[in-house]
Amino acid sequence: KAGVTQTPRYLIKTRGQQVTLSCSPISGHRSVSWYQQTPGQGLQFLFEYFSETQRNKGNFPGRFSGRQFSNSRSEMNVSTLELGDSALYLCASSLARAQVATQYFGPGTRLLVL
């Protein structure tokens, strides 16, 4: 099976812009989670989707949003970018329906905000 794919892999934006990141989960996986990884804060949970429904959201401002499509692909959007949004954004898919299961991570999108 193909692994989790994320596009784009690298992105440079300026403050105030918005960005959309894409994630394609492993075939058959219906749960997609997003994480932000920074050197100072580690891996922070953003949100989790299952069958197009957001089941949980982390402690991030409303500028961070996401959605999941009927084919389980997911996108996350960050509006009004700030310098502090520079990070590696990781998407992970799993088979989980009722409980958090093994997370299969994609290679990530590295976002730099100037």
Place this chain on the structure above:
Amino acid sequence: GQQVMQIPQYQHVQEGEDFTTYCNSSTTLSNIQWYKQRPGGHPVFLIQLVKSGEVKKQKRLTFQFGEAKKNSSLHITATQTTDVGTYFCAGPGDSSYKLIFGSGTRLLVRP
């Protein structure tokens, strides 16, 4: 809110020495997972522990889940340069659909 802490933050060892990282949760966990992230890579699942006091081994790696299900450890015997990376523990958050990661322990191995 729930927190998962790991110590140490960094560990620099000579190849062949042992290494241990410890994970502590502020709440009881139904299960705990361990991941490894190589430099420049993404986290890769290593193992999941579910039972109180559980011990699992993967070659030179030994994983333990505490009796109270609030702490866990990963021990590597006779480290090799291929062990280099950051090791994360992770447990379910206040929702079953949310995974909380520890701060990670970065392992460096001198050849």
